[in-house]
Amino acid sequence: MAYATPLETRIAKKTTKAIVDFKMIEDGDRVMVGLSGGKDSWALLQALDLLRQRAPIDFSLIAVNVDSGYKDFKHDVIARTCEERGWEYRIEHTSIGELMDDILEANATPCSLCARLRRGVLYRLAGEVGATKIALGHHLDDFVETLLLNIFFSGALKAMPARLVSDNGEHVVIRPLVYVTEDEARQFAKQSNLPIIGCCCPACGDLSLQRQRVKRLILDLEREHPGVKYSMLKALGNVMPRHLLDTRLNPSGELRDSVALRAEEDATSLIQIRH
Numbered sequence: 520m521a522y523a524t525p526l527e528t529r530i531a532k533k534t535t536k537a538i539v540d541f542k543m544i545e546d547g548d549r550v551m552v553g554l555s556g557g558k559d560s561w562a563l564l565q566a567l568d569l570l571r572q573r574a575p576i577d578f579s580l581i582a583v584n585v586d587s588g589y590k591d592f593k594h595d596v597i598a599r600t601c602e603e604r605g606w607e608y609r610i611e612h613t614s615i616g617e618l619m620d621d622i623l624e625a626n627a628t629p630c631s632l633c634a635r636l637r638r639g640v641l642y643r644l645a646g647e648v649g650a651t652k653i654a655l656g657h658h659l660d661d662f663v664e665t666l667l668l669n670i671f672f673s674g675a676l677k678a679m680p681a682r683l684v685s686d687n688g689e690h691v692v693i694r695p696l697v698y699v700t701e702d703e704a705r706q707f708a709k710q711s712n713l714p715i716i717g718c719c720c721p722a723c724g725d726l727s728l729q730r731q732r733v734k735r736l737i738l739d740l741e742r743e744h745p746g747v748k749y750s751m752l753k754a755l756g757n758v759m760p761r762h763l764l765d766t767r768l769n770p771s772g773e774l775r776d777s778v779a780l781r782a783e784e785d786a787t788s789l790i791q792i793r794h
């Protein structure tokens with residue numbers, strides 16, 4: 520069965536590659552898609568549904584929306600869209616919004632606490648709906664932005680895993696859009712006529728200043744050097760521990776090989792010559 524548009528083909532190829540590279544979905548899996556109603560989660564659900572119809576393996580999908588309890592949240596639109604498209608879904612009404620107001624410290628950024636609370640609900644629901652995998656809509660831009668945020672502001676060289684087994688070993692979280700850019704996800708959700716819904720929380724659309732700055736930085740670099748984003752993503756899969764300073768990975772530099780030592784000696788003598 521051919522894909523309907525070039526964009527659909529591209530998204531399907533990238534998503535399939537991610538699924539294969541990271542062994543995300545296996546025969547018999549029941550994949551629970553975290554559906555916020557934003558462009559990324561709709562794009563993910565649509566992409567997985569397309570693959571499900573063509574894949575050589577059998578897997579099923581269920582979309583789950585965690586309603587934080589904000590008054591104007593349009594969960595009815597999510598329900599209607601899923602029904603129209605024949606997608607199994609569940610909407611879980613919670614009081615996460617209220618809880619956040621109670622426990623969030625003044626001036627703290629709400630999104631990480633919110634994500635943790637929602638993740639807890641998703642884990643519970645995964646058990647209830649019999650899901651074997653939990654799919655989230657993080658895309659390529661999320662990965663590289665998180666990498667830079669951690670380097671610049673947290674002193675850690677890390678992004679996020681494409682496939683993660685929860686601490687208690689009970690849940691497997693997958694991010695099949697790791698190779699899909701934010702722009703592609705946006706276009707794909709639009710082309711698929713999916714209704715983009717705001718989460719209605721007070722912080723909705725109000726990205727942290729640090730994330731906004733990092734987004735702008737990557738955008739500027741991408742304009743000057745197209746492909747920077749892909750290079751950063753490639754770097755995440757091309758780690759050279761010996762060229763880092765983490766002594767847990769390279770105790771006392773013991774792993775340095777003779778080639779690296781020779782290169783260092785060459786560089787030192789070059790510096791001496793220039794002086």
Ligand code: SF4
Pocket residue numbers: 587629630631633634718720721722723724725
């Ligand atoms: S914008 Fe609001 S709903 Fe979305 S993650 Fe942040 S706090 Fe949660």
